[in-house]
Amino acid sequence: KKHKFWETQPVGQFRDLGDTSLPEGPIEQPTPLSEVKQEPYNLPSPYEWTTCDIDNEDTCIEVYNLLTNNYVEDDENMFRFNYSREFLRWALRPPGYFKSWHIGVRVKVSKKLVAFITGVPARIRVRDDVVKMTEINFLCVHKKLRSKRLAPVMIKEVTRRVHLENIWQAAYTAGVVIPTPIATCQYWHRSLNPKKLIDVGFSRLGARMTMSRTIKLYKLPESTTTPGFRKMELRDVPAVTRLLRNYLSQFAVAPDFDENDVEHWLLPKENVVDSYLVESPDTREITDFCSFYTLPSSILGNQNYSTLKAAYSYYNVSTQTPLLQLINDALIVAKHNDYDVFNALDIMHNESILKELKFGPGDGQLHYYLYNYRMSNALKPSELGLVLL
Numbered sequence: 001k002k003h004k005f006w007e008t009q010p011v012g013q014f015r016d017l018g019d020t021s022l023p024e025g026p027i028e029q030p031t032p033l034s035e036v037k038q039e040p041y042n043l044p045s046p047y048e049w050t051t052c053d054i055d056n057e058d059t060c061i062e063v064y065n066l067l068t069n070n071y072v073e074d075d076e077n078m079f080r081f082n083y084s085r086e087f088l089r090w091a092l093r094p095p096g097y098f099k100s101w102h103i104g105v106r107v108k109v110s111k112k113l114v115a116f117i118t119g120v121p122a123r124i125r126v127r128d129d130v131v132k133m134t135e136i137n138f139l140c141v142h143k144k145l146r147s148k149r150l151a152p153v154m155i156k157e158v159t160r161r162v163h164l165e166n167i168w169q170a171a172y173t174a175g176v177v178i179p180t181p182i183a184t185c186q187y188w189h190r191s192l193n194p195k196k197l198i199d200v201g202f203s204r205l206g207a208r209m210t211m212s213r214t215i216k217l218y219k220l221p222e223s224t225t226t227p228g229f230r231k232m233e234l235r236d237v238p239a240v241t242r243l244l245r246n247y248l249s250q251f252a253v254a255p256d257f258d259e260n261d262v263e264h265w266l267l268p269k270e271n272v273v274d275s276y277l278v279e280s281p282d283t284r285e286i287t288d289f290c291s292f293y294t295l296p297s298s299i300l301g302n303q304n305y306s307t308l309k310a311a312y313s314y315y316n317v318s319t320q321t322p323l324l325q326l327i328n329d330a331l332i333v334a335k336h337n338d339y340d341v342f343n344a345l346d347i348m349h350n351e352s353i354l355k356e357l358k359f360g361p362g363d364g365q366l367h368y369y370l371y372n373y374r375m376s377n378a379l380k381p382s383e384l385g386l387v388l389l
């Protein structure tokens, strides 16, 4: 039976698609905190819950190793996400985070960490509704424990702990279709190091193309082209917050960032997140912004390389500089910092610049989901202003 678990959850159900009589918004009302299950869900007997304190170096290493060996792979199992430890500490400790939402599963006898799931708080606007949500991520079950139905109980446990903090909605993404996507996005890749990408099988040499012709095709200038283009600094947080809030207001679903959020999520952090802005040379005004995060992938089974250095488009705002020129400058910076590939989803205004900047379509889709919040119709990717890590 397909979706046995998801048909028991307060999410949009496939059978309700097209039923426009169902109102957009929360599916279930909050329950009084006294009625939320106080004790953890039962795990199969060999396993126990653990809260992963990622400030503890040893625990952070355990989480890193579990994800490095067991997290998401591409459809052809040639690559696996390889989130760094500093990235995980950044992703899991935003303003107002709860350690209790960093949930692990250990083998009672050996104490080995064999599964993980996380939530972080986020204020997300859905049309005119700003909703306190949790962003769910890093659901990972050790390869040897798959099909033991651990994922449903982990999802129920993180939901229970989120309910205890009086939060009733969640946002998450997946490469698979489960009830029911609020948007389905395509991912695109822009080669920066085509020789390596072809060598590791990420890309293929185009028909009637030589390697030297391919290298020439993706060549980028040594330096950025936009006057006033520079790294974001702490002093820019108020202006970037204003710019970003204004820009994101046009999308149906987007984060409701305040200055604290912008300081955490967008201030440059080496090997984690890069952010640049355009400060108009004459007015000194900040008119544009672009950012990408660093998510390497392990290359599974290649003699010459073990890691693919990938940049993922994050939040970009173009008000004076054409988006094409802004993202081209982001590509130039990424190439200069030895990234092999620059990835983007076709969300926000990205679709308009992908082909011209020589992005190629990826071989998969990324589906966005809301928990306990119904949307009458799926959104077009261009209506989505939310990037999850």
Ligand SMILES: COc1cccc(CC(=N)NC(=O)c2cccnc2OC2CCNCC2)c1
Pocket: 072, 073, 074, 075, 079, 080, 081, 173, 175, 187, 188, 295, 297, 308, 312, 343, 344, 345, 362, 364, 366, 388, 389
């Ligand atoms: C290249 O190495 C890979 C290793 C594992 C999976 C994939 C394919 C894939 N599933 N890609 C994406 O989900 C993706 C493609 C473009 C932009 N963001 C993405 O995912 C982000 C956001 C969701 N959480 C993972 C990172 C590629």
